[in-house]
Amino acid sequence: MSDVPRHVSVEWLHEHLADPTVRVLDGTVHLSPGDDGPRIEPGRASYEQEHVPGAVFVDQVSALSDPEGEAPFAAVGPDRFAAVVGELGVGDEHRVVVYDSVNGIWATRLWWQFGLEGFDRVSVLDGGLDAWRVAGFETTSGTETYPPTTFTARRRPDRIRSTQDVEAAVDDPDVLLVNALDRGLFAQGHIPGSVNVPFDELVGPDGRMRPIEELRELLASVGALDPGKRPVTYCGGGIAATAVALTLMDLGRDDVAVYDGSMNAWTADPGRPLER
Structure with a gap:
């Protein structure tokens, strides 16, 4: 097992933002009431409006959910997960911090999918984007990227x-x-x-x-x-x-x-x- 903690504070992340081995992922998804049930929308627009500096956006709705699974949000298979996060710039050597800008459970979902695929070098940002703001740390807008790399998935059934x-x-x-x-x-x-x-x-x-x-x-x-x-x-x-x-x-x-x-x-x- 990795010695990486499952949570990190906003203070820790602020101190490590310049670390080239750290990858920050915004996994926000918005749920809102609709006439035919909950409306599900990836949080790309809110990410582009405001996010932790250096964070990249991961679309958990379309990229990490299997449309042929037994229910909405079914986890994608190992090959798909590896391809998506590798394209986002997350490799086997990286330390990952995940967060969202809503209630934290979309960050823990992303944390869980990393663990499902055998990767333990991942932490949830405690308190998410709200805690980052409350601490007085600056946010940024637009879209950011990391160079694509190779991620190895090792499924834990x-x-x-x-x-x-x-x-x-x-x-x-x-x-x-x-x-x-x-x-x-x-x-x-x-x-x-x-x-x-x-x-x-x-x-x-x-x-x-x-x-x-x-x-x-x-x-x-x-x-x-x-x-x-x-x-x-x-x-x-x-x-x-x-x-x-x-x-x-x-x-x-x-x-x-x-x-x-x-x-x-x-x-x-x-x-x-x-x-x-």
Whole structure:
């Protein structure tokens, strides 16, 4: 395992922006209400308006989501991921910092996809672009690039679960399903046997991660730190689930998987059970 921390502060990034081995990626995606469900829009326009100096934009909607997957946002395969991030200028030798300008879960999604492909030299910017601004650090506009390079993907199949896997896990006492949606949505319907750790309770009012001991208490309270159970996190579309997966890894779990299709895939078949 890498000794690179899973979070870095805005102060750390500010000090290391000139480091030629550091690559900064803005993975912002905007979700807004629409007549036919949520409207999903890559954050390229907001990136071009304002971003951390030196950051490049990665389109997680079109470039890193598999349109033939079992649900929207399905992770692309290793070859596609390697091609996309290599073209963005991320190579095996680089140290990557990811962030977004919304609620942090798009940064953790990008962090998770790097880890899924065997790359651990990646950190989430704690607090994202908001924390960068609050610290008084300057932002820039326009588009930036790094020279393309080669990235090697080494898929870790133990970090991802399919609907078929989760159907089997419902009756497996050794697996704990962890729902990352807010408590109201959890109450409306969840996969049987799930516990609830809302992603927005992992951060404080400033958007930065809560103290590690507070997070330990929260995760322990639902049994997610029980060494006899393997955690599988999920949410609506596999995005917020990655924030809980990251927190569990921060607390020492190296056996966390994400149900990539999450509720979008689970509810596609009305015959699958839901608890309310």
